[in-house]
Amino acid sequence: MLKDVFSRGRRKKYATIPSDKAKQDIPEGIMMKCPSCKVIKYSKEIIKNEKVCPKCGYHHxxxxxxxxxxxxxxxxxxxxxxxxxxxxxxxxxxxxxxxxxxxxxxxxxxxxxxxxxxxxxxxxxxxxxxxxxxxxxxxxxxxxxxxxxxxxxxxxxxxxxxxxxxxxxxxxxxxxxxxxxxxxxxxxxxxxxxxxxxxxxxxxxxxxxxxxxxxxxxxxxxxxxxxxxxxxxxxxxxxxxxxxxxxxxxxxxxxxxxxxxxxxxxxxxxxxxxxxxxxxxxxxxxx
Structure with missing residues (x-):
């Protein structure tokens, strides 16, 4: 029983780790991190706001x-x-x-x-x-x-x-x-x-x-x-x-x-x- 529990736990643990392919599917530049407040936002959201951080007002x-x-x-x-x-x-x-x-x-x-x-x-x-x-x-x-x-x-x-x-x-x-x-x-x-x-x-x-x-x-x-x-x-x-x-x-x-x-x-x-x-x-x- 211990072996089964450990195996299930291990499978569950590794199931949450994205595969290399999943990482590659994320387009580069889709997110931007504000150097002032460190909040990560969608690049499109910041660009639409004239490249001003909507949270802290930092001007990119x-x-x-x-x-x-x-x-x-x-x-x-x-x-x-x-x-x-x-x-x-x-x-x-x-x-x-x-x-x-x-x-x-x-x-x-x-x-x-x-x-x-x-x-x-x-x-x-x-x-x-x-x-x-x-x-x-x-x-x-x-x-x-x-x-x-x-x-x-x-x-x-x-x-x-x-x-x-x-x-x-x-x-x-x-x-x-x-x-x-x-x-x-x-x-x-x-x-x-x-x-x-x-x-x-x-x-x-x-x-x-x-x-x-x-x-x-x-x-x-x-x-x-x-x-x-x-x-x-x-x-x-x-x-x-x-x-x-x-x-x-x-x-x-x-x-x-x-x-x-x-x-x-x-x-x-x-x-x-x-x-x-x-x-x-x-x-x-x-x-």
Whole structure:
């Protein structure tokens, strides 16, 4: 009898373990785990909620195309300067191969998407950085695309909106990457002198040379909740000043509290906020 009981118990125990085939039947990417609250949800549920965790409100990163779709009127986006790509001026080993891998992965030629679109019927030029392409790093092509987008907004006499997401300047291009800070800033100054409206929306993360240049030069500097925004890294600052920094240091909420942002906007309210700002500054639409 003991043998029968043990056998039944053993069969029952192993019957609850999924087979290898059952594991393989679960499609990859069907579930997403929130890095903030650790809750696992169906990916479709989070994507439908504009990639915001329905439990804790964590804003998952968006690709440039996802962002464009979320803020622009359907069918109005026209991309510009798509074929502009980076070279390898320093002959950095493996750089071109890595760029090619990112192009295949993201369906983008560079780390920023630029174009003309309508937002609630109002025309604007947008530049959307994508952290899935070389961590949104700023190389010469990224700087040139953003500069040309600013000049396009100046030509059309419409607002310029930029969404930043970047680890900073791209080290593989050396000083040519750092030069983009001055070039984009000068383009924004010319645009501003012509009474152009500049709206900067900082998303997670916006760091390094990007945060120290065009990301911070908007007439309106907005950010998404919980975004990391800053120039140097937390550890470097603490080692330099020999002080412990606050836990929320370099978050969008910390920057808002200290006057470095105009507002922190939930993703679900972002399109309405952009529309409201543009309507205030373009009385009668784009006329």
């Amino acid at each position: 990163p968006m690709t440039a195309y996802e962002r464009m779709k979320s803020i622009s009127d359907e069918g109005t986006f026209e991309e510009i300067n798509r074929m502009m790509v980076s070279e390898n001026p320093l002959s950095f080993e493996g750089y071109l191969e890595k760029l090619d891998q990112d192009r295949k992965k993201t369906n983008m030629n560079e780390a920023v998407l630029t174009g003309v679109c309508q937002i609630s019927g109002l025309t604007s030029v947008v530049a959307i950085m994508d952290s899935t392409f070389r961590m949104g790093s700023m190389g010469s092509a990224v700087g040139e695309k953003i500069t040309r987008a600013i000049e396009k907004a100046d030509e059309l006499k419409v607002p310029f909106i930029i969404f930043t997401a970047s680890g900073g300047a791209r080290m593989q291009e050396g000083v040519l990457s750092l030069m983009q800070m001055a070039k984009t800033s000068a383009a924004l100054k010319r645009f501003s002198d012509h009474q152009g409206l500049i709206i900067s929306v900082m998303t997670h993360p916006t760091t390094g040379g990007v945060s120290a240049s065009f990301a911070s030069l908007g007439d309106y500097n907005l950010a998404e909740p919980g975004a990391l925004i800053g120039f140097a890294g937390r550890r470097i600052i603490e080692q330099t000043i020999h002080e412990k920094l606050p836990d929320d240091f370099q978050t969008s909420e910390f920057l808002l509290e200290h006057g470095q942002l105009d507002a922190v906007i939930h993703r679900s309210e972002l399109k309405a906020t952009l529309t409201n700002i543009m309507e205030i500054h373009t009385a009668g639409g784009n006329e």
